[in-house]
Amino acid sequence: MFLTINPTDKQRYDQVAVQNFQEYLRIPSVQPDIDYDECVKFIQKLANDIGLPCKVIYPKPKRPIVVVTLEGTDPTLPSILLNGHMDVVPVFADKWTQKPFGAEIVDGKIYGRGTQDMKSISIQYMETIRRIKDSGKRLKRTLHCSFVPDEEIGGVLGMAEFVKTEDFKNMNIGFALDEGIASVNDSYTLFKGEKxxxxxxxxxxxxxxxxxxxxxxxxxxxxxxxxxxxxxxxxxxxxxxxxxxxxxxxxxxxxxxxxxxxxxxxxxxxxxxxxxxxxxxxYxxxxxxxxxxxxxxxxxxxxxxxxxxxxxDSITQPTTLDSSNIYWTAIETTMHKLNIRVSPLIFPGVTDSRYLRRLGIPALGLSLINNTPILLHDHDEYIRKDTFLRAIEIYTDLIPAVANA
Ligand SMILES: [Zn+2]
The missing domain is CATH 3.30.70.360 (Alpha-Beta Plaits)
Structure with a gap:
């Protein structure tokens, strides 16, 4: 069943986005030994809700890769991957002032493990795709939204295995977006490479x-x-x-x-x-x-x-950010138009992007979370509700720009 929303009813879209985010946060997909079934079911339901095909691949047993696809007008062009990991790191529950898997909203802040790292971003991708689809606009390139396991323990049985599959090769990915880190000031931090x-x-x-x-x-x-x-x-x-x-x-x-x-x-x-x-x-x-x-x-x-x-790991070269990278040019132009400052940096940790960059696929780490303390892996991880929703608005400009590059 599709969820039908009047395309002009922004409030309803926002409400649905927050509800889905809360539902995803309430799944305790916490390391170690995660049963990913609940995540898979949730994503399948969400894809169905938006009216998109959803594929589940098992490169390794019990380590599902879920891919939701919005086909472009020219599927022969390299596609865009919007990647997010389903797992979260453990919590010290007694150190939290809110329930780590309660997804409660207190003073405009949504609390929970994964609010920054990175269930927020996956839901933002999906809710952006919902808005694009409902608007009736078609994008040139195909968008794939992937949900991968085990990033928090190195992605060895997750992204590292996924990139070896025929399914991955057939996706013909030209560019990928993945997680970054929150920024304490007005600008957003963008990662072009990793240590x-x-x-x-x-x-x-x-x-x-x-x-x-x-x-x-x-x-x-x-x-x-x-x-x-x-x-x-x-x-x-x-x-x-x-x-x-x-x-x-x-x-x-x-x-x-x-x-x-x-x-x-x-x-x-x-x-x-x-x-x-x-x-x-x-590097x-x-x-x-x-x-x-x-x-x-x-x-x-x-x-x-x-x-x-x-x-x-071997040294991986960062993604080139110049006019030779048409996806980057699209991002830069969009950010400029929206009057948003982004500062490209090298990520001090590692993410699944490294598996893509190693294959020569340009990949950028971007979490659209600004004016927020960096709380990934910390107690009382939260994101402000308005920050969460603002990101969807930005992606609604950014993702089509990249997909039409
Ligand atoms: Zn992460």
Whole structure:
């Protein structure tokens, strides 16, 4: 059944958009081990409501990719992908002043996990498509709105697998929009690229024995060297930022020891300690050279120290933002017309866009959330209702411009 709305009844469109947003927020698609069925059913219902075909693909079991399509007048042209992930990160419910999956509106703010990251954006895409479709206007290029799983745990079983499928190839994607980050001021932040992420586990094996002895070659001594190296390097990067106000997190290598493990008992020397490290590198870094540096740290730390590669992404070049990119030109022109300032940056984290950029598909990260504190992954995540609705108005100009490029 279609939902019929009088195309001039803006209030009704806004009401429907907020209701659908709340419904999506109330699905606790929270990591880990998500059952995505409820999300799939919700999206199918929403697509049906708008009157659009909806396809569900399973590149991996229990990891559905849902694609809702608005066909263009020239389906032979490369299409536009509007991508969003269905999963959200866990919450510390006792630290929230509102229910994390209640989607309650308090003082004009919609609270809930996913209000910024990024259920808001997926609903905005869908409600924009509803408005375009109902207006009777046809766009040149086909629009695909995709809902993908597991972005919050690296997209390994989500977007990374999706891009390998025939379904994906057949979509012939020319350009993609995906998530960004909220902006605390009037402008919007747009991401043209991302840093490169490595998750590494340093294994520091050592001589076991009694804790009362002074053995040589113990695991903890090696841990000490590795930690010193990491934190000395970190200090250098911090100073770089301090000394040059033009630099941002995107310009430096960040290293953090996030998990340190090992040992069985207080009076037993461990046979191994491990240090898990989160590494983020600018796309300008010589990754091979940095890998060689890490190897030299292992050597210096002592006998048998080695690195396990948990995630070892390759450097991905950012999307080019000049006149050669017709989609960017369309966005720039539209934003100028709407008198909206966007500042293109490099994302300090990673998103699913990297899987697209690697295939040479231009992709931009844009969350149309301004004048809002950055609360992704934080307690009391919210978006103002008027900010949420304003974004749909902007997309109603922006998405047709891109689709007609
Ligand atoms: Zn996200």
């Amino acid at each position: 490169c992420m490595w998750h590494l586990k340093f294994h520091c094996p050592g001589q076991p024995g009694h804790g009362c002895l002074l053995h040589e070659n113990t695991a903890a001594e090696k841990v000490r060297v590795i930690l010193d190296k990491i934190y000395d390097h970190r200090e250098v990067q911090k100073n770089k930022l301090k000394q040059n106000p033009d630099l941002t997190l995107a310009d430096v290598i960040t290293l953090n020891a996030t998990i340190i493990k090992g040992g069985v008992q207080a009076n037993v020397l461990a046979d191994e300690h491990t240090i898990t490290v989160d590494v983020r590198m600018p 300008t870094v010589d990754a091979d050279g940095f890998w060689a540096t890490l190897q030299s740290w292992c050597k210096e730390a002592g006998q048998g120290v080695w690195i396990e590669k948990l995630i070892f």
